[in-house]
Amino acid sequence: MKTTISKIGASAGKQVTLGAWLAHKRSSGKIAFLQLRDGTGFIQGVVVKAEVGEELFAQAKNLTQETSLYVTGVVQTDERSPSGYELTVTDFTVISESHDYPITPKEHGTEFLMDHRHVWLRSKRQQAVMKIRDQIINATYEFFHEHDFSKLDSPILTGSSPEGTSELFATKYFDEDAFLSQSGQLYAEAGAMALGRVFTFGPTFRAEKSKTRRHLIEFWMIEPEMAFVEFDENLEWQENYVSHLAASVLKNNQIELKTLGRDLSKLEAIQAPFPRITYDEALAFLHEKGFDDISWGDDFGSPHETAIAEHYEKPVFITHYPTSLKPFYMQPDPNRPEVVLCADLIAPEGYGEIIGGSERIHDYELLKQRISEHNLSEETYAWYLDLRKYGSVPHSGFGLGLERTVAWLSGVEHVRETIPFPRLLNRLYP
Structure with missing residues (x-):
């Protein structure tokens, strides 16, 4: 079922598909954490190597900032999340890779940000x-x-x-x-x-x-x-x-x-x-x-x-x-x-x-x-x-x-x- 982050709570415990961009990511050994956004909100997607396989996990670890994706996963309740939910990712498809995205997590000057x-x-x-x-x-x-x-x-x-x-x-x-x-x-x-x-x-x-x-x-x-x-x-x-x-x-x-x-x-x-x-x-x-x-x-x-x-x-x-x-x-x-x-x-x-x-x-x-x-x-x-x-x-x-x-x-x-x-x-x- 296709949904949006703002409506994802209605699908708790169910499998859904989101169209999203990768805002940030981090990995910890056998788990990758994808910070996803779709314009209606932000949610964390959790990719577990043992559950998705070596190939998809390697792809997740190599995703670049602002790459667009279709992400499929199961909605989980998470009180630590601002939205109250996170997504256990079962699959994803890259729509368009992003290369050399100019605004990174580091500090940027005001003029640079205004130019971008x-x-x-x-x-x-x-x-x-x-x-x-x-x-x-x-x-x-x-x-x-x-x-x-x-x-x-x-x-x-x-x-x-x-x-x-x-x-x-x-x-x-x-x-x-x-x-x-x-x-x-x-x-x-x-x-x-x-x-x-x-x-x-x-x-x-x-x-x-x-x-x-x-x-x-x-x-x-x-x-x-x-x-x-x-x-x-x-x-x-x-x-x-x-x-x-x-x-x-x-x-x-x-x-x-x-x-x-x-x-x-x-x-x-x-x-x-x-x-x-x-x-x-x-x-x-x-x-x-x-x-x-x-x-x-x-x-x-x-x-x-x-x-x-x-x-x-x-x-x-x-x-x-x-x-x-x-x-x-x-x-x-x-x-x-x-x-x-x-x-x-x-x-x-x-x-x-x-x-x-x-x-x-x-x-x-x-x-x-x-x-x-x-x-x-x-x-x-x-x-x-x-x-x-x-x-x-x-x-x-x-x-x-x-x-x-x-x-x-x-x-x-x-x-x-x-x-x-x-x-x-x-x-x-x-």
């Missing part, structure tokens, strides 16, 4: 991160569909930007200027006026010349938008969504979290509600901690966010930023127009901002004024203004960066490990 990303993905650690990424994506669809959101596909090629064009990749769209999208938000707002609650999920691009462990040039964003939702309710949606992601990873990725050495208590603490502090309170806190380099109206950098986050076990909302720091579409606080009804959600453990969100301006005249103040073309944003002409309502939304969230929940240091093929400032290969 196409095969580095096969390692146990990288597979664990990709499995957690997949689970977060699955949990995202689960959460939003359970709460009556519709998936909306926003365009990647756009003629305008939600946050100005200084960090966009420009291209030609026949005879017009176009840009690679940095956000699906404006289109999601149109979707929310039609469908009530929507979310976009797709690649976004930032031409930001940054080399920090938190930044990618191409990354994926999840951007919900909700009609009839004001500022405080928007924060509740965010903390419930993030709590759902953490709970889903804890439930479904125990093997992967163990592989990565993740401290599970850190994830268990991620439960709504999350603490909330204003920009003013955050600034006062930073001054108390000796950060004298920042004044009211300045944006917070990574050291500032990390210092604030270290004060909490959970993610923390920083709300009510100065209007001058934020994009044109954010709703000003009616009691204090120099700040806007926005929040950044800062993850603990130094992972920085994972969500930015706000209530959106729903008044036509105010939005028109903001477009002018930001020196944007009213003609370019005419369709966006239209949303305030035909039955405008209070509405809010947010954007979650997938790769930063994967890094945080999995505990890996750099976002380059959280996307299959990272695009970095100096990397477009492979």
